[in-house]
Amino acid sequence: MLKFDVLIIGSGLAGMTLALHLAEQRKVGLITKRDMLEGSSSYAQGGIAAVLDTEDSVEEHIRDTLVAGAGLCDAAATRFIVEHSEEAIHWLISLGVPFTKDKTNRTGYHLTREGGHSRRRIIHAADATGAAVTSTLGRKIKAHPNITLLEDHIAIDLITAGKLGLPGQRCFGAYALDKEKDEVETIAARHTILACGGAGKVYLYSTNPYTATGDGIAMGWRAGCRVRNMEFIQFHPTCLYHSHSESFLISEAVRGEGGILRLPDGTRFMPQHDARAELAPRDIVARAIDFEMKRHGLDCVYLDISYKPSEFVKSHFPNIYSHCLELGIDITQEPIPVVPAAHYTCGGLITDLKGRTDVDALYAVGESACTGLHGANRLASNSLLECLVIGKAAAEHILAQPAIEMPPIPEWDDSRVSDPDEAVVISHNWDELRRAMWDYVGIVRTSKRLERALNRVRMLENEIDEYYSNFHISNDLIELRNLVQTAELIIRSALARTESRGLHFSRDFPDTMTEARDTVLTPPTLNSEGYAQNA
């Protein structure tokens, strides 16, 4: 058994921020299911939104966030996070993050502007901000004597008071599979943090890395935490469609520089959907592409920038040009096949501004959590900011708590399970789930499609539960179990919203209600093993 003061599950920006803020005073265990740098944080390209320029203001950043969130942002959370944005960026600079500099700017740094922002306020490191941030923080983590980093360790479930037969709702650590040894490790901790990222992989097409399987949300739900606004999934309109390239974004800048969206026969379709054509906001473009793909039964549409001079394309989009060329697509000569793809999970485990969930000693930070900042639609580049600000606040709260006596914790018991006989069940169900979510719970929704998806997902859930109870645990089984549970939460939340708002668009309820309300799902009572089952 391993013992830490604090167990952090996930090594994205949320988990790293907590680890570094805690490690001077606490023994920290940081577990991550692949290598430390694999996660959405390292994939982030654009940057981090923050009020750095004296011409900008907290009020303007708040207003932009509230407008994007379509009436559903939590005002206090938004203010708290934006007010701490400058401090968060200075912390990163003090650690050595190489943000792009600009001598002509008052701040000394180059600030870009993204959709929905009324000012230039995105600080960035060229077009690979996430990688610059996580590699800098990652070096500090590896060098810190108080942080034990365990890569290739996937958390299975939290160790809760219910699981130990104790009264109340408290978390005492987690069970995790050491993938190299193929053994389950018991990890005891006074405080536990879910920093597991989002659930983009619940969909067939996603810009997210393989790690984004909703593990944090599902583990928290099973431990007794409520979730909020799970129906709001942000889709990026243009992800490269190619069998050898998953998760490659074709930046919005391509449309900004004149890229035209076409059907396979070359017909331009955006002007029929919005007067701003290709320059319409993200969700409108994604919805139009989805509509055309469903109407014509297409696998993808095409984004065409090839009519521009070849040198212009190569100099503006060097990464996209070379990545596509490697796959045999010369974007100076031919259009790029694209599909919309699941990009960001706006909802998640309900937390306060210290990252506290409904379960004592259990915190959730980053994309697994829902502080209320994103409302019904995330404003670009606010998510990394949320990881930084709430990560620090959670660490400060943990540091202020007195040490508690830990109860005896039993080791993981797998004496009653056997080796799986048919691994195909996992791969088949994984594909079926992601396809059903894409077809029935995608960008444009109807109640009938959602009901159909719920039936399928519940059948899959029964099958997976049975498999889980009878066979040895594996990485794929853990992820599939979490994906199915997260999918059910997304569908139930979507069914509960009888309006269209922000990222949730229902053909049956196209209007927006006057009063904005959160969708909150509460776990049913715990089962005999101490974990919540879906209702």
Ligand SMILES: Cc1cc2nc3c(=O)[nH]c(=O)nc-3n(C[C@H](O)[C@H](O)[C@H](O)COP(=O)(O)OP(=O)(O)OC[C@H]3O[C@@H](n4cnc5c(N)ncnc54)[C@H](O)[C@@H]3O)c2cc1C
């Ligand atoms: C392509 C792309 C571009 C983006 N660009 C931007 C941008 O420019 N600006 C911005 O603000 N946001 C951007 N985002 C969103 C942003 O990157 C994420 O919201 C943010 O990084 C989430 O951080 P996180 O720490 O919560 O999760 P992640 O960075 O995803 O980290 C999650 C971690 O948890 C681990 N994990 C998951 N489950 C388990 C488990 N069961 N056991 C152990 N470990 C586990 C993973 O391995 C990973 O280490 C982008 C996202 C993508 C996909």
